[in-house]
Amino acid sequence: MRLHKNLVFTVIDSILAIFNDGEYADKVVARALKKDKRWGSTDRKFVAETIYEIVRWKRLYAEIAEVKDPFTRDDAWRIFAVWAVLRGHKLPDWKYFENTPIRRIKGRFDELSKIRVFRESIPDWMDELGLKELGEKNWTKEIAAQNQQADVILRVNTLKANRKQVHAMLMDLEIETSMPDEYPDALILKERANVFLTDVFKNGYFEVQDASSQLVAPFLEVQPGMRVVDTCAGAGGKTLHIASLMQNKGQIIAMDIYESKQKQLKLRAKRNGAFNIEYRIIEGTKTIKKLHDKADRVLIDAPCSGLGVLKRNPDSKWKLKPEFIDEIRQTQEQILLDYSKILKPGGKMVYATCSILPSENEEQIKKFLASDWGKNFIFIKDQKILASTSAFDGFYMALLERKS
Numbered sequence: 050m051r052l053h054k055n056l057v058f059t060v061i062d063s064i065l066a067i068f069n070d071g072e073y074a075d076k077v078v079a080r081a082l083k084k085d086k087r088w089g090s091t092d093r094k095f096v097a098e099t100i101y102e103i104v105r106w107k108r109l110y111a112e113i114a115e116v117k118d119p120f121t122r123d124d125a126w127r128i129f130a131v132w133a134v135l136r137g138h139k140l141p142d143w144k145y146f147e148n149t150p151i152r153r154i155k156g157r158f159d160e161l162s163k164i165r166v167f168r169e170s171i172p173d174w175m176d177e178l179g180l181k182e183l184g185e186k187n188w189t190k191e192i193a194a195q196n197q198q199a200d201v202i203l204r205v206n207t208l209k210a211n212r213k214q215v216h217a218m219l220m221d222l223e224i225e226t227s228m229p230d231e232y233p234d235a236l237i238l239k240e241r242a243n244v245f246l247t248d249v250f251k252n253g254y255f256e257v258q259d260a261s262s263q264l265v266a267p268f269l270e271v272q273p274g275m276r277v278v279d280t281c282a283g284a285g286g287k288t289l290h291i292a293s294l295m296q297n298k299g300q301i302i303a304m305d306i307y308e309s310k311q312k313q314l315k316l317r318a319k320r321n322g323a324f325n326i327e328y329r330i331i332e333g334t335k336t337i338k339k340l341h342d343k344a345d346r347v348l349i350d351a352p353c354s355g356l357g358v359l360k361r362n363p364d365s366k367w368k369l370k371p372e373f374i375d376e377i378r379q380t381q382e383q384i385l386l387d388y389s390k391i392l393k394p395g396g397k398m399v400y401a402t403c404s405i406l407p408s409e410n411e412e413q414i415k416k417f418l419a420s421d422w423g424k425n426f427i428f429i430k431d432q433k434i435l436a437s438t439s440a441f442d443g444f445y446m447a448l449l450e451r452k453s
C-alpha cells in the first residue's frame with residue numbers, strides 16, 4: 050500500500066499523544082478514526098493498526114531510530130520511518146524521509162532482535178519481573194505471544210439467541226466467524242471488522258469478550274434462581290455472562306467502586322435484555338457488611354496488573370509501573386479477605402485476574418487459605434491460562450467453597 054500523507058500525519062499526531070501526553074491508545078485511535086469521514090475501510094485499518102504496532106514496538110523502534118523519550122515531532126517521524134522500512138514500505142520522497150538509513154535500520158533490527166527486551170519491546174523492570182515469576186523458558190514464550198495482535202472474539206448473548214443463529218446473522222452481513230469447540234458461546238472473527246456498527250450488536254445479540262475471559266462465569270457454577278454477587282463488576286463483561294447463564298432467573302448484585310463503569314454496565318444490560326441485575330457502588334465497608342453471609346456465589350474479578358492482556362492493551366507496557374503492581378497485590382489480598390465474607394456457608398466463590406503473575410494469582414489464594422478467616426474455605430480447583438498456550442488472553446481463576 051502507498052503511504053498517504055493525511056493518514057501518516059494522523060498516525061504521527063496519535064503516537065505523540067500516547068507517548069508524550071499519556072493518553073490511552075484505544076481513546077486516541079477512536080478519535081483518530083473520526084478525523085476524516087471520507088476514509089474507507091482500508092484507510093481506517095491502516096491508521097488503527099499502524100498506531101497499535103508503533104505502540105507495541107516502541108522500545109525497539111526508538112532504539113533503532115536512536116531517539117529517546119519524550120519524543121519531538123522529528124523523533125516521531127524517525128520512528129515511523131523505522132516502522133515503514135521494517136514493514137517493507139517504499140518510502141515516498143517526503144522531506145521527513147530524507148537521509149533515512151534503510152540498510153542501517155535493517156542491520157540494527159537484526160542485532161537487537163537477539164536481545165529479549167528489545168526484540169519483545171518491553172521495559173527492563175517488566176522483563177525482570179516476568180523472568181522472576183515465570184522462569185526464562187515460559188516468560189520468553191509468553192511475552193512473544195503477548196506481542197501478537199489479538200483476535201476479535203464475540204460472546205453470544207444466549208438470552209436472545211444461540212451461537213448458530215448469531216453466526217448466521219453475521220454471515221448475512223458478510224462477517225465470517227468460526228465456532229471454537231472449547232468455548233461454547235464464542236465466535237471468532239475471521240477478519241477484523243467494526244462489529245459495533247451492526248444491528249446484531251445494537252440489538253444485544255453479542256458482546257465483544259476474549260475467549261479466556263469467557264471461561265470465568267461458567268467456572269463459578271451459577272444456576273438460575275441463585276443470589277450472585279459480582280464484587281468488581283466494572284462495565285460488566287462477566288456480569289452479563291452470568292446473567293445469561295442464569296437465564297434471567299434469580300438475582301445478581303453488581304458492585305464496583307466507580308459509578309462511571311456501572312453506568313456503562315446499565316446500558317449494556319438494557320441492550321442485552323438482562324433484567325435480574327441490581328447495582329451498588331461500594332462506598333466503604335458498610336456496603337459489604339450488609340451483604341455478609343448472603344450470597345450463593347461471589348465473583349471477585351480483581352483489579353490487577355493486566356499482564357495477561359498486553360495483546361489487547363500494548364500501551365500498558367509503557368503506562369504500567371512496578372509500584373502499581375505492588376499496591377494492587379495489597380488491594381487483592383484485602384479484597385479477598387473482605388468480599389469472601391459475602392458468601393453463605395456452603396457457597397462458592399471465584400477469584401480471577403487477567404494477569405499471568407503467580408504473585409497475583411495462586412500465591413494470593415495460598416495466602417488467603419492460610420489466613421485465620423481463609424481456614425473456613427476449601428480450595429476446589431484453579432486454572433492458569435497463558436497466552437502462549439491458549440492463543441487467547443492470559444487469565445487466572447480459582448474456585449473456593451465456604452465450609453458449611
Ligand SMILES: C[S@@+](CC[C@H](N)C(=O)[O-])C[C@H]1O[C@@H](n2cnc3c(N)ncnc32)[C@H](O)[C@@H]1O
Pocket residue numbers: 280281282283284285286287288304305306307310331350351352353380384403
Ligand atoms: C478486572 S476489572 C473488572 C472487569 C469486569 N468484571 C468485566 O468483566 O468487565 C476490576 C474492577 O475492579 C474495580 N475495583 C478496583 N478496586 C476495587 C475495590 N476495592 N472494590 C471493588 N472493585 C474494585 C475496578 O474499578 C474494575 O472495574
